Amino acid sequence: MKTIKDLNEKKIPIVRIDNSLEKYKTVPIFQEKVDKANEVLKTVGLPKLTTK
């Protein structure tokens, strides 16, 4: 049986689904930051991916 410590050491967490959070998908929270991200996309674009 896995202990809490074992579970905590997994990189991908166990997530409990809570349908009450659905409403935040459409509410424009953190909109100021999203606007800034869009501005960075517009002016800087994406990082260049190089193959090594």
Added chain:
Amino acid sequence: MKLPRYELKAEKSLRVFEFISEGPKGKIPKLIKFSETTLKGFYNLAFGDKSIETGEIDDSVVSNNGDSEQVLATVVSAVYSFTNQEDEAWVYATGSTKSRTRLYRMGITKYLDEVKQDFLVFGLREGEWEDFEKGVDYTAFVVKRK
């Protein structure tokens, strides 16, 4: 990341997460959201405190609950969860203030070797993306699963 972290709840698409910070200031609900941007596959990561009274979210409040490392570890675990299903996603983040951005930079720096095992990590400096390096003052960050 082998740090203690809080239990996460999320809606079923895993774009909005919630957890409860616990410390000297009591129990503070926090919300994490991966928001779509104008570019498909590029998401803004932000998190903040959820008011128990109004349900409103504030990403500028400094809660001083003595658990900032555990909070950051929990946010990182949400990034793992989100990018586990959106494996081509770019995840962008910046702080709401310079000091908050610095806190994020310190968090990435502290666990950089581990983070780089799974993610490409870039920092924004003087209008250009660079491979994230320790000790450099970036204004924003973006990660992508390898």
